[in-house]
Amino acid sequence: GIDLGTTYSAVFVLSETGQPQILLNQDGENLTPSVVFFQDxxxxxxxxxxxxxxxxxxxxxxxxxxxxxRQMGNPNWKFDSPSDTVYTAEEISAIILKRLKEGAENALGDKVEDVVITVPAYFDDARRTATKHAGEIAGLNVLRVLNEPTAAALAYGISAEKN
Known part of the structure; x- marks a missing residue:
C-alpha cells in the first residue's frame, strides 16, 4: 500500500506475520518527502x-x-519546468509514485505492480480518479484507492486480531 501524502509519502506491506510494515526508501528512511525538483x-x-x-x-x-x-483532479493546474515542459498534477504525482515503486522494489527484492493508494476521505471522484491515473502513469496496477481512515481502521483490525 502507498500513502501518497501531501508533504511525505510512504510504502507499507504486510509482513509474513500479517502485520503492516513500513518499507525503507532508497535513502534508508521510512518517509519520502513528496517533493520533485526538476534539473534541466x-x-x-x-x-x-x-x-x-x-x-x-x-x-x-x-x-x-x-x-x-492539493492539486489532484484540478485540470487547470500546470507546472512549467525549467526545460519548458508542462506537467499536470497527475504527472508530478506519477513521478513521486515511480520513485516510491523503485524504493519498494529495492527493499523487497521483487517487482511491485499491484498497489492500493490511500487518499483523504474528502477526496471527490475527480481527485480519486486522478490519483489512480497517476499510479497507472507510474507503471502501477492500482487495485483500489482507499480512504485514509479506512486504511487506519483496517490496520487497527489486523493488529487487534494478532493480540
Missing part, C-alpha cells in the same frame, strides 16, 4: 524526488513542486 539537462528534465528535492527547494523554488496532492 540539455533541454530534458531529470526529476529528483524526496529529500534531495526538498533540500533544493529554498535555493531553486522555480524548479520545485511541493504539495501537489
Amino acid at each position: 539537462f540539455d533541454g530534458k528534465d531529470e526529476p529528483l524526488v524526496g529529500i534531495q528535492a526538498k533540500n533544493l527547494a529554498a535555493s531553486r523554488p522555480e524548479a520545485v513542486v511541493q504539495y501537489v496532492k
Whole structure:
C-alpha cells in the first residue's frame, strides 16, 4: 500500500506475520518527502524526488513542486519546468509514485505492480480518479484507492486480531 501524502509519502506491506510494515526508501528512511525538483539537462528534465528535492527547494523554488496532492483532479493546474515542459498534477504525482515503486522494489527484492493508494476521505471522484491515473502513469496496477481512515481502521483490525 502507498500513502501518497501531501508533504511525505510512504510504502507499507504486510509482513509474513500479517502485520503492516513500513518499507525503507532508497535513502534508508521510512518517509519520502513528496517533493520533485526538476534539473534541466540539455533541454530534458531529470526529476529528483524526496529529500534531495526538498533540500533544493529554498535555493531553486522555480524548479520545485511541493504539495501537489492539493492539486489532484484540478485540470487547470500546470507546472512549467525549467526545460519548458508542462506537467499536470497527475504527472508530478506519477513521478513521486515511480520513485516510491523503485524504493519498494529495492527493499523487497521483487517487482511491485499491484498497489492500493490511500487518499483523504474528502477526496471527490475527480481527485480519486486522478490519483489512480497517476499510479497507472507510474507503471502501477492500482487495485483500489482507499480512504485514509479506512486504511487506519483496517490496520487497527489486523493488529487487534494478532493480540
